[in-house]
Amino acid sequence: MEHQGNAFTFVAIAWIFLIGGILLWDGAVTVEFTQARLTSLTPTAVATGQNESVTPEIAAPAENQTAFRAPYVQYFVTQGLHGFSYGQMAVDISGGKGAEIISPINGEVTAFYIDQSGNTTLIIENQVYQVTLLHGLYEVNIGDQLTIGQRIGMESNQGYTLDMQGNPCWGRDCGYHTHLNILDKRTGQNVDPFTLLQP
Numbered sequence: 001m002e003h004q005g006n007a008f009t010f011v012a013i014a015w016i017f018l019i020g021g022i023l024l025w026d027g028a029v030t031v032e033f034t035q036a037r038l039t040s041l042t043p044t045a046v047a048t049g050q051n052e053s054v055t056p057e058i059a060a061p062a063e064n065q066t067a068f069r070a071p072y073v074q075y076f077v078t079q080g081l082h083g084f085s086y087g088q089m090a091v092d093i094s095g096g097k098g099a100e101i102i103s104p105i106n107g108e109v110t111a112f113y114i115d116q117s118g119n120t121t122l123i124i125e126n127q128v129y130q131v132t133l134l135h136g137l138y139e140v141n142i143g144d145q146l147t148i149g150q151r152i153g154m155e156s157n158q159g160y161t162l163d164m165q166g167n168p169c170w171g172r173d174c175g176y177h178t179h180l181n182i183l184d185k186r187t188g189q190n191v192d193p194f195t196l197l198q199p
Helices: 002-025 035-040 043-047
Strands: 076-082 090-094 100-102 107-114 120-125 129-134 151-154 178-184 189-191
Touching (some): 107 129, 120 151
Antiparallel strands (some): 076 090, 090 178, 100 151, 129 178, 178 189
16 A cells, blocks of 8 residues: 555656646746846946846746636536446536536647547546536637636537436436536545535
8 A cells, every 4th residue: 555655646746847847848938048138137237227127927826727617607416426327526516508617727628529428528627627518518729728717618408318207318308407517636536526616
């Protein structure tokens, strides 16, 4: 068990160095040291007023990767924790037919597809969370960079949804909701959405 913990720690540290290296390589923090700039900072240059202002370019602080909010301004729960049989710990919530769905995290759209059950499936992720949303009419594309609270679509009943009696809603006016699953990439485990959802 201890070896597993050590391996996890090593992998986590390696990822941190990898991501940090990529950010530096991409120029997230750029400081240019040239002879001309070093000369311009000499006391003689400052005294004669020939000093050019040299301000290193520093990237803006990263967006909050742990911030999370509900994908609706107002919602109610239509089904508690479920999905364990297919590797999720999801909940179903609804803001009402056609309600605006918003991005629950600052992140990137990494997948957008229709699964084998006909469910529209949208995955948004950042360095901390991978959020899976199903059934909506989504208006974003793979690669889009999203800000928490940004509109991503409207609530619908796309795919396999059920009415109150448990009957499929294929082509019917029922079953509107969002299926929400959250994976914490730091632990590799699904998170109980109720621990992150705001009232």
